[in-house]
Amino acid sequence: MTARHERASAILAVSTVIFALRTDEETAGVPQVWLPLVRRIREPFEGRWALPGGPLRVGEDLAYAAARTLNDTTGLTPSYLEQLYAFGDADRSPGAERVVSVVYWALVRSEEAERASVGENVAWFPADDLPELAFDHNVIVQYALWRLRTKMEYSRIAHAFLGERFTLAQLRAVHEAVLGKALDPANFRRTIEASGTVVATDEYLTGTPHRPPRLYRYNDSIDLADAGPLPRQQHPFEGRSA
Amino acid sequence: MTARHERASAILAVSTVIFALRTDEETAGVPQVWLPLVRRIREPFEGRWALPGGPLRVGEDLAYAAARTLNDTTGLTPSYLEQLYAFGDADRSPGAERVVSVVYWALVRSEEAERASVGENVAWFPADDLPELAFDHNVIVQYALWRLRTKMEYSRIAHAFLGERFTLAQLRAVHEAVLGKALDPANFRRTIEASGTVVATDEYLTGTPHRPPRLYRYNDSIDLADAGPLPRQQHPFEGRSA
DNA sequence: TCAAAAGTGTTCTCAGTACACCCATGG
């Protein structure tokens, strides 16, 4: 009949797909989407790369656990964090007990991404050229990428890759990197300005070899109105510097 | 550091928000969105209405568990089932141990909804006029309703409320009920026909007090392409008749 | 022949796109 107080027979974990823009040496200045992965140090899939994550602690909210575990493993503090999907198919962890993973996706600013701890067991990979990952993590990353691209087109998340002030060219570069195609500068400018998501400041970026572009800032007063009626929890975890 | 093999300190359950269109006596033929709820028979929130659901069984996929528990409690078989969100805030189950709920939302055809078991502990409610529910279920229903409305505008889920053959007026009535506003019949027809989501049959619905409308059917050959790269699992649970 | 819904045609608006062109700065 209805729910008994049996224990659900599953381990509950939280993982996060972290996206940042990085400029590869090869791609010569054109930023691309990268993500940090951690190497597994035990079976199953020992030695394989996997999404950062960990178990949910007592009294810890899901979003908080996502932010905490990603910080523990990569040292990063995300500027955007959103739940992606709960993966719980019975066969996703062959041999071992079934794990239900509540997966989040996160964005980090480029400056923040520089500071990330890298080492033997943490490394960055281009999002559309990954090795074979542990568990079903390849599928998960694909889905997260799809969500990132889809949401980029109707939402305001691009700002989460940038700092406080930015030029429209920088904002456009974010869109281009995520969508993987060039955008018309003139039309992009008009679309963004019409949306009211950014506000022009009276500052300009100097030192360029051409006309100095105006700096803009994020317009906080605009309601996102695209995440549905779920209560906002924009920054569930304000970084704990080591 | 990374995930230990500790047990996550949470009970894992699956619940479902079930939507169907019903024609109230009061609203005189205009269908509205309704949903079935079950009455809780133990603490916490004993006596309150709640979403149907239950614990996840060993070796059972999440979507399957959603379809099974909703069938167990309401007797319904959904024509559409999709994951909504994982709710796991530490304080959502006051007093009791924290429960992480993976919530699904489902659509059932009107004929199927008629057959639903109703009784002392199962009843239907209009979706936008609910009593105070157990746990955070009011918020969950609000979110599911938002998803239903959002998805209705760019996807093909409306068919899940109807049978094999239907008129465009019936399809339009589904949209109108979900969106809560009237739509222009002429423009609706053109939009739907242009989308290629339905195919005209050479049958007509007779017995109307006016010109008999043509019957259409769902176009299976069109890819939805709106759910992202997640593997399809359209009908995880093919009803188990009691 | 009339009411009512099925179905068609026409126009308007607006967002997105393509692309020509001027502006301002460092070298």
Added chain:
DNA sequence: CCATGGGTGTACTGAGAACACTTTTGA
């Protein structure tokens, strides 16, 4: 003064909204 990206103007296109109009049935 010139190369380069910043920034503006303008025209084209397609989707959606508004609404007038014709068609086909039962009563």
